[in-house]
């Protein structure tokens with residue numbers, strides 16, 4: 001699954017809006033991906049302005 005690189009995420013929430021499966025939530029200002037819901041489409045990887053999600 002896609003993973004968030006801690007320390008780079010700014011908690012902007014853009015990834016939560018592009019994820020077609022609703023697999024990303026912002027918790028304590030950091031994106032958290034639910035591995036059971038993620039299907040590795042990598043939309044979030046391309047959308048993150050900080051490059052903080054790796055596919």
Ligand code: SF4
Pocket residue numbers: 004008009010011012013014015016026030031047048049050051052053
């Ligand atoms: S788009 Fe990137 S910086 Fe914004 S919340 Fe998601 S992972 Fe964090």
Ligand code: SF4
Pocket residue numbers: 002018019020021022023024033037038039040041042043044045
């Ligand atoms: S890879 Fe796709 S399904 Fe997985 S968290 Fe990112 S946008 Fe959502």
